[in-house]
Amino acid sequence: MAKSETPLLDELEKGKWPSFVTEIKKAAEKSPMAKDLLHQLELSYKDRIGHWKHGGIVGVKGYGSGVIGRYSDRPDLFPNVQAFHTIRVNHPSGWFYKTDALRSLCDIWDKHGSGLTNMHGSTGDAILLGTTTDHLQTCFDDLSEAGFDLGGSGSALRTPSCCVGPGRCEWACVDSLDLCHHLTMNFQDEIHRPMFPYKFKIKISACPNDCVASIARADFSVIGTWKGDIRIDPAEVEAYASSGLNIQREVCDLCPTRCMEWDGRQLKIFNEDCTRCMHCINLMPKALRPGEEQGATILVGGKAPIVEGALLSWVLVPFMKLEPPYGEIKDLILRIQDWWCDNGRSRERLGELIKRLGMRTFLRAIDIPAAPQMVKAPRTNPYVFFWPEDIQQEVK
Amino acid sequence: MATDIGPPDYKTMLPPVVRRNYGKWLYHEILKPGVLMHVGESGEALYTVRAGSPRLLSTDTLREICEIADSYCDGYLRFTSRHNIEFLVSDQTKVEPLLLELNRMNYSVGGTGHSISNIVHTQGWVHCHTPATDASGPVKALMDEIHEYFVTMTLPAHVRIALACCLNMCGAVHCSDIAILGIHRTVPKPDNSRVPNVCEIPTTVASCPTGAIRGDMKNKTVTINNDKCMYCGNCYTVCPAMPIADPDNDGISIWVGGKVSNARSAPMFSKLAIPYLPNNPPRWPEVVDAVKNIIEVYAAGARKHERVGEWIERIGWERFFSLTGIPFTDKHIDDFDMATETFRSSMQFKWR
Ligand code: HEM
Ligand code: SF4
Ligand code: SF4
Ligand code: SF4
Ligand code: SF4
Numbered sequence: 206m207a208k209s210e211t212p213l214l215d216e217l218e219k220g221k222w223p224s225f226v227t228e229i230k231k232a233a234e235k236s237p238m239a240k241d242l243l244h245q246l247e248l249s250y251k252d253r254i255g256h257w258k259h260g261g262i263v264g265v266k267g268y269g270s271g272v273i274g275r276y277s278d279r280p281d282l283f284p285n286v287q288a289f290h291t292i293r294v295n296h297p298s299g300w301f302y303k304t305d306a307l308r309s310l311c312d313i314w315d316k317h318g319s320g321l322t323n324m325h326g327s328t329g330d331a332i333l334l335g336t337t338t339d340h341l342q343t344c345f346d347d348l349s350e351a352g353f354d355l356g357g358s359g360s361a362l363r364t365p366s367c368c369v370g371p372g373r374c375e376w377a378c379v380d381s382l383d384l385c386h387h388l389t390m391n392f393q394d395e396i397h398r399p400m401f402p403y404k405f406k407i408k409i410s411a412c413p414n415d416c417v418a419s420i421a422r423a424d425f426s427v428i429g430t431w432k433g434d435i436r437i438d439p440a441e442v443e444a445y446a447s448s449g450l451n452i453q454r455e456v457c458d459l460c461p462t463r464c465m466e467w468d469g470r471q472l473k474i475f476n477e478d479c480t481r482c483m484h485c486i487n488l489m490p491k492a493l494r495p496g497e498e499q500g501a502t503i504l505v506g507g508k509a510p511i512v513e514g515a516l517l518s519w520v521l522v523p524f525m526k527l528e529p530p531y532g533e534i535k536d537l538i539l540r541i542q543d544w545w546c547d548n549g550r551s552r553e554r555l556g557e558l559i560k561r562l563g564m565r566t567f568l569r570a571i572d573i574p575a576a577p578q579m580v581k582a583p584r585t586n587p588y589v590f591f592w593p594e595d596i597q598q599e600v601k
Numbered sequence: 602m603a604t605d606i607g608p609p610d611y612k613t614m615l616p617p618v619v620r621r622n623y624g625k626w627l628y629h630e631i632l633k634p635g636v637l638m639h640v641g642e643s644g645e646a647l648y649t650v651r652a653g654s655p656r657l658l659s660t661d662t663l664r665e666i667c668e669i670a671d672s673y674c675d676g677y678l679r680f681t682s683r684h685n686i687e688f689l690v691s692d693q694t695k696v697e698p699l700l701l702e703l704n705r706m707n708y709s710v711g712g713t714g715h716s717i718s719n720i721v722h723t724q725g726w727v728h729c730h731t732p733a734t735d736a737s738g739p740v741k742a743l744m745d746e747i748h749e750y751f752v753t754m755t756l757p758a759h760v761r762i763a764l765a766c767c768l769n770m771c772g773a774v775h776c777s778d779i780a781i782l783g784i785h786r787t788v789p790k791p792d793n794s795r796v797p798n799v800c801e802i803p804t805t806v807a808s809c810p811t812g813a814i815r816g817d818m819k820n821k822t823v824t825i826n827n828d829k830c831m832y833c834g835n836c837y838t839v840c841p842a843m844p845i846a847d848p849d850n851d852g853i854s855i856w857v858g859g860k861v862s863n864a865r866s867a868p869m870f871s872k873l874a875i876p877y878l879p880n881n882p883p884r885w886p887e888v889v890d891a892v893k894n895i896i897e898v899y900a901a902g903a904r905k906h907e908r909v910g911e912w913i914e915r916i917g918w919e920r921f922f923s924l925t926g927i928p929f930t931d932k933h934i935d936d937f938d939m940a941t942e943t944f945r946s947s948m949q950f951k952w953r
Contacts, residue, residue: 213882213883214883216883216884217738217741217742217883217884219745220741220742220744220745220746220748221709221744221745221748222653222655222709222741222744222745222748222751223653223654223655223707223708223709224655224741225655225656225657225727225737225741226741228655228657228658228659228662229657229659231659231661231662232659232660232661235661239659242727246726246727249726249735250726250735250738250882250883252848253848253849253851253880253882254726254846254847254848254851255725255726255729255730255731255732255846256726257728257729257730258730258841259730259841260730266604267604268604275728275730289728291728295607295608296608297608297609297610297611297613297614298608298611299611299679300679300680300681300682301611301614301615301619301677301678301679302614302677302678302679302680303613303614303676303677304667304670304671304676304677304678305676306609306613306614307663307666307667307678308663308664308667310663311660311663311664311667314660315660320659320660320661321657321658321659321660322657322658322659322660322663323656323657323658323684323724324654324656324658324663324680324684324686325656325680325684326771327721327723327771327772327773334657334727334728335728349603349604349606352606352609353608353609354604354605354606354607354608366682368682369679369681371623371624371626372611372615372619372623373619373626373639373647373649374626374629374639375626375627375628375629375639377624377626380624382611386607386608386610386611389607389608390607393605393607394605397604397605413862413863413864414862414863414864415861415862415863415868416682417682418682418773418776418861419861420776420861420868421773421775421776421861421868422773428863455905455906459865459906460865461865461866481863482863482864482865483862483863483864484864484865484906487864488906490628490629491627491628509765509769509770509771509773509774509775510768510770510775510833511768511769511770511833511835511838512808512810512833512835513810513938514937514938514939515770515775515870517776517868517870551804551807552808552839
């Protein structure tokens with residue numbers, strides 16, 4: 206038998222988890238690009254270093270984003286990946302697909318690219334991995350013919366993404382799919398033509414379980430929640446109890462605010478102390494439901510560490526009702542982006558700018574009133590700033 | 602050609618049972634690992650079968666998935682935020698045949714409830730220019746080793762693992778139960794012959810969060826104060842002539858105890874467990890062993906429903922280090938911006 210040319214990668218075809226190496230090999234049977242990718246990757250495994258150069262700027266007509274330039278640093282060895290650009294394709298809300306749509310994506314990608322994809326990237330887009338510069342425009346044309354558009358990249362609004370929400374989840378307090386689609390359509394220009402100091406992300410989870418990690422990775426996080434009492438179906442509570450759920454230990458004792466009481470027959474919730482953490486509802490979905498007055502909390506500033514350290518989003522609007530046409534939230538996004546564009550330095554994310562100029566300044570600029578829900582506790586340091594109008598002016 | 606048409610309307614992608622019960626789901630049950638049943642107020646049910654995916658998929662495999670969805674799901678499927686494939690079945694009688702088919706084709710079914718779901722990860726050596734490690738390789742090696750936790754639901758709670766191949770953290774991994782993070786450990790080397798041509802000096806200087814870079818205007822290049830550099834690679838992002846990758850010193854760090862969900866405890870960042878493990882392709886044995894060890898110690902010690910971070914907060918970091926056998930070093934003590942927030946100012950600590 207001939208000696209394998211990719212002995213290191215071959216090791217990763219063993220084992221139970223589906224193998225990305227097998228995927229690259231499958232594509233390599235049809236695509237010389239995928240074949241060179243495989244061999245370049247083997248070299249990386251040998252050298253323990255990546256073999257891609259810094260991307261240059263490439264794109265399609267009328268767009269400043271959606272395509273990431275990528276070039277091999279060993280085009281002498283791997284001429285077919287000399288250029289190997291990525292195309293970000295805006296996914297449908299909630300990553301739902303009808304197979305004919307997915308197949309048309311496959312056909313287009315076999316015609317223009319390596320046949321390799323990421324389903325999906327961490328921001329949400331369907332990532333088409335690797336094509337040459339001269340295919341970019343024709344690939345884009347075919348994509349838009351099939352009803353697909355590009356997502357964001359660079360200093361743009363990044364492709365908004367959302368949890369499955371009302372599509373399949375009984376806990377959804379907002380229509381994450383519809384809101385995501387609306388915002389994506391509304392802000393096409395901001396997605397496709399980078400005009401911000403840096404990237405801006407919107408992620409929508411329809412309840413506090415936050416399945417799309419909105420609080421950790423979005424500059425603008427929308428998380429569904431409710432006001433009022435958790436709805437209880439007493440018969441179903443008893444059904445859970447008799448089916449073996451230890452309601453005292455697993456539900457009441459783990460309630461972070463200890464606002465639940467179980468006497469062996471009846472479950473009581475002292476809702477004024479509940480912080481809507483979802484724990485009890487997660488454990489007894491049949492018996493407990495979020496309260497009827499539903500909406501979302503808007504939080505801002507979340508990001509990964511680069512440049513000034515990681516941040517989790519901070520509460521900005523404790524409760525907003527979210528219904529089409531979503532005027533209030535669109536308006537808020539515009540006010541925030543205006544302030545950020547006016548004041549942000551290059552490569553400064555929203556959260557970093559708020560840190561630098563102060564939450565007080567930010568709130569005033571975007572006209573949001575201070576609320577106790579915004580802080581864990583009031584400040585402990587006495588270096589309090591006052592607005593000029595707070596101060597009695599000296600009499601001349 | 603038309604621009605700015607936006608994504609396909611999700612409504613055209615929803616199975617009829619979803620359209621009928623949209624926003625009117627009543628409850629769900631996990632029938633077995635990887636199989637969910639959602640029941641609507643109408644009494645109708647939707648069955649979801651969740652299968653693992655390497656995230657990097659060929660069009661051939663995508664077509665294969667489409668074929669399966671055509672046979673069992675009337676042509677409807679979705680992907681999850683952790684890159685899994687979900688087959689959406691509206692006909693209950695098709696669930697078992699679908700499971701048999703997936704089994705026959707070697708798809709792993711699982712990732713529901715108290716399991717380890719797919720590892721969110723980044724591009725690595727497959728497609729990025731800044732990685733300190735590969736992404737798909739360590740993920741594959743680890744998922745092979747902890748496969749049992751994907752196909753069962755035997756853990757105390759969900760364990761979310763994520764991997765990013767450099768500090769840019771495309772996967773935003775910093776709030777995971779276990780985060781695997783590629784790190785550089787050596788200072789970038791400005792290429793003085795290229796810096797003047799490809800880089801803007803002021804931008805490069807400004808890119809450094811620690812002020813380690815100084816402009817050398819006379820020679821149209823930059824110099825680096827090695828003591829101030831914390832190897833973030835930010836300068837390389839703006840100036841390609843300052844390569845930072847180093848085969849012998851790049852590697853992986855492990856972080857634990859983060860979460861994003863609000864259930865019980867508030868969302869929290871992951872914290873440093875292991876500052877450095879070597880890059881040892883193709884199977885990264887040191888990384889796989891280290892992560893597996895943490896999972897096993899957690900599985901043995903945590904109470905039901907306790908996430909990794911909640912378990913550690915209960916037993917204390919002192920005991921986390923003694924139970925896992927991970928050495929505590931000066932690298933675990935923060936010396937960056939907000940370091941003092943993590944120092945202890947009380948007598949309430951444990952001896953081990
Ligand atoms: C060649 C270099 C890079 C490659 C190949 C790359 C690749 C990717 C991909 C494929 C995604 C997912 C995109 C999507 O789903 O639409 C992503 C997201 C992301 N990237 Fe990069 N990226 C690169 C450079 C960077 C840099 C320089 C930074 C930061 C300075 C960065 C930070 C991020 C972050 C924070 C996310 C989003 C994570 C999330 O929201 O879940 N990336 N990257
Ligand atoms: S965030 Fe909440 S509503 Fe959305 S999918 Fe997760 S549990 Fe369901
Ligand atoms: S939602 Fe959380 S805080 Fe509220 S009652 Fe349930 S467990 Fe307690
Ligand atoms: S985490 Fe870093 S190395 Fe990995 S894909 Fe993102 S930018 Fe590239
Ligand atoms: S790697 Fe980071 S800390 Fe080091 S010089 Fe570059 S920007 Fe500064």
